[in-house]
Amino acid sequence: MAEKKKLKLDMVSPERPVLSCEAEFVVLPAVGGEMGVLPGHAPFLVQLNAGGVRATINDDLVIFAVSGGFAEVEPDRVALFVETAEIADAIDTERAKQALERAKAQSAAGKGADAMTLAEAESAMRRAQVRLKVAGLRRPGGQRGRKDV
DSSP states (O other), X not given: OOOOOOEEEEEEOSSOEEEEEEESEEEEEETTEEXXXXXXXXXXXXXXXXXXXXXXXXXXXXXXXXXXXXXXXXXXXXXXXXXXXXXXXXXXXHHHHHHHHHHHHHHHHTTTSOHHHHHHHHHHXXXXXXXXXXXXXXXXXXXXXXXXX
């Protein structure tokens, strides 16, 4: 039986390297919509929205919440340069809900505030919403993706 072709998958944030492994398939939250990448894909560079990055690694689905950045895709490699990244299993949903409520309150209170304050509140709100959405994608029954990647 022929071995599956794989992509080298690297994800880094300003704080740390997040992930370095081989993946069979990667889905990116691109600005124009979700993009799937398989080995042999045409090279391109794409801006990422806040959203979920899904990767099939050794036949296991691994999901990360990211808050923007960009991806460089080559036929045998996907490099993600993200602002923040958190694996779905590590997301504390209660904390994310509290962050969402704080961001909503800050946004509502800041209607007369400067544009920078409002932009920060909106960004915090998007991050919290993405974290909650990605946390909801975890598979039930204990198969929630790998923590060891």
